[in-house]
Amino acid sequence: MPECLFCRIVAKEIPSKTVYEDGEIYAFEDINPQAPVHVLLVPKKHLAHTLDVTEASAPLLGRLVLAANRIARERGVAESGFRLVVNTNREGGQVIFHLHLHLLAGRPMEWPPG
Ligand code: 5GP
Numbered sequence: 307m308p309e310c311l312f313c314r315i316v317a318k319e320i321p322s323k324t325v326y327e328d329g330e331i332y333a334f335e336d337i338n339p340q341a342p343v344h345v346l347l348v349p350k351k352h353l354a355h356t357l358d359v360t361e362a363s364a365p366l367l368g369r370l371v372l373a374a375n376r377i378a379r380e381r382g383v384a385e386s387g388f389r390l391v392v393n394t395n396r397e398g399g400q401v402i403f404h405l406h407l408h409l410l411a412g413r414p415m416e417w418p419p420g
């Protein structure tokens with residue numbers, strides 16, 4: 307059994323609310339949403355963070371963005387706007403060390419982020 311929480315969610319060992327799934331991507335509702343739309347998108351293959359992305363896995367990042375775009379359109383927030391966030395390591399605010407995109411939308415986002 308994998309130790310990584312998001313690997314276990316991908317494997318359906320831990321339940322989650324599925325938003326989208328294909329052969330290499332899994333998207334699910336964040337358990338503690340920070341906005342009306344808060345979806346997490348992860349590669350099914352374990353990568354700890356963006357520092358693990360290689361030339362070989364770089365296209366996967368593009369497909370994560372495409373999946374996020376699709377979800378944003380489905381949720382009706384593409385035109386109003388949304389934010390994609392990828393936290394990396396401690397000062398980046400990363401808590402779960404399995405690469406993930408946060409798709410946040412449904413309220414005005416502030417800048418600079420906290
Ligand atoms: P990070 O700070 O690592 O970028 O974000 C981790 C995110 O994972 C947080 O937004 C947190 O709410 C979410 N999260 C943590 N544990 C679980 C869980 O068991 N299920 C789901 N669906 N989300 C989780």
Ligand code: ZN
Pocket residue numbers: 310311312313314351352353403404
């Ligand atoms: Zn993992």
